[in-house]
Amino acid sequence: MIRVLTRILYQSLLSTIDLVFILYMVMNLSATPSVLGLIGLLWSIIFIIFSLIAVHLGDNGHIYILSILSSVALMISIYILVYNSQTLLYATLGYMFHAVSTAFGRISHIVSLNESYHFEDWDRILILSQSLQRFIYSFYLIILLYLGLNMFINTALLYLSITLLLIYPLMHEYRGFERIFGKTITHLNNLGLLSRYMIMSTDVDTWSEYKTLSDWMRERGSVKSILKSLLLTSIAMEIIMFPIPAYLINIIGRQNLILIYIFNGALTGVFILTFYGRIGLSTSGFSRVLVLLLLIYVLIFPASIYNIMLLIIGFALLNIFNTNFTTRLFNIYNNRSYGYGSGFFSIINEFGSVIGDLSLWYFLGGLEYVYVIITGLVLILISNLTIR
Structure with missing residues (x-):
């Protein structure tokens, strides 16, 4: 259990550092949505490249090596963020090390879960892991919001030092x-x-x-449509969620923006823990109605997207839909691949992010945020209709 909890804490830390980099580039270096799209594109390319390496290492049982490489890359990333990020170029370099860390860390986490529990328990453990990650992510953001960046960084470095020196050496176990x-x-x-x-x-x-x-039999024949839906959903979520700080920081302020992420993580975690499995891949029409209602509401009341409460509710609903969908899909993929090649799922998902970041960089980044949201909601609606 200590092994699993340590990795869950680490995955939450990776997600939090990701947001810290984005906030820093927007607030301190004036990164626009288009610039964020280009940086996100570079992040996705680095992630895909190193994920291919990580898949090979993970399938051969090198969990410990993956964990060490991920932790070292994250420490370099944090060091650049704290001491050498006065320009957008250096901040982007630090963010690329975060991509490397995420690629290695994500694969080591999944392989460790698969090897630590009976294969019939994989679904349950992954659901628990996803839920706890959201809660811990919100907790990290509370530290960031109320105790400041320095306290958060010190906490992160202390955690990394303890895991590298004391926990990881005791965790290495590969049976296959x-x-x-x-x-x-x-x-x-x-x-x-x-x-x-x-x-x-x-x-x-x-x-x-x-x-x-x-x-x-029907489930076994639906993989192609599910993967198409995954790709479209990934594109949509990238263009809606990734540039949020660039669009909203000057309108609602830093504190309210971080509060949105805190509530978002907590609400998604509660949903996964409570309702996961009761709503299917196509969500029995529920998600289609939900997304359609959100789309209609934004079209009728476009100015409402800057209301704090509506932002919290709207983004939480989108994250709940996305998390339910991708978690269920990954469980199907993981079981069918018998725990091997798990990183290819992340790679497919990241291709959607590449297309989304390209869209932000090339043309969506220059539009008002309401039009970006409308585009994303339409894509989500189309993606859900591809499930048969």
């Missing part, structure tokens, strides 16, 4: 058993289900069993 065992059992289960489906006209006696087998 759970992924191999899970792969074998899943193949056998799929073979049995497929055989029963093929002879269901004489073998299936109840409607519930027929429905179970039919749903299983």
Whole structure:
């Protein structure tokens, strides 16, 4: 449990440092939405490149190496942020080291979870991990907001020092058993289900069993549409969420902006813990209605997007939709790949961010934020309609 909690704390720290860099570039270096789009594009490219390396290391069980590389890259990133970020160029360099850290850290986290628990518990553990990450992320932001950047940085460096010197050396454990065992059992289960489906006209006696087998076959055939939906959703969330500080910092102020992120993280964490699994991939029409209502509201009342309470509610709803969708999709992917190649899911997702950042840099960054939100909501609506 200590192993898992340590990695959850670390993943939350990566997310918080990401926001700190964006806030710093906007507030101290006057980065515009278009400039942020270009920087985000560079971040995504670096992330994809190093994720390919991390996937190879993770599949071969080098969890400890991935953890060390991620921590060292993050310490370099923080050092540049604190001591050498007087220009946008140096701040961007520090942000690129954060991309390297995130690539290595994310893969080591997933592989560690897969190897620490029985394969049948992977879904439950990932849900718990996602929820705790949101709560801890909000807690880190509270430190940042009320105790200041210096206290937050000191806390981060203390945590990294303790994990590097004391915890990581004791955590190294690679067996490979759970992924191999899970792969074998899943193949056998799929073979049995497929055989029963093929002879269901004489073998299936109840409607519930027929429905179970039919749903299983339909799920297996929906991967292509799900991945298309993932890509569109990733594009939409990138163009809406990534440039928030650049658009809103001068309108609502730094404190209110960070409060939005705090409530966003906490509300999303509560939702995952409480309702995950009760709403499906296509969310049974719920998410379509939700996004459509948000779109109609923004079209009718465009000025309302600068209302603090509405921003908190609106962004929380979008994050809840996105988290529910991507978490469920990753669980399907992780189980079907038996825990191998988990980083490819992040790479596919990041390609959407690349397209979103390109859009921000090339043409959306010059528009008012309301039009950016409308574009993103339309893409989310289209992406949800691709699920069959």
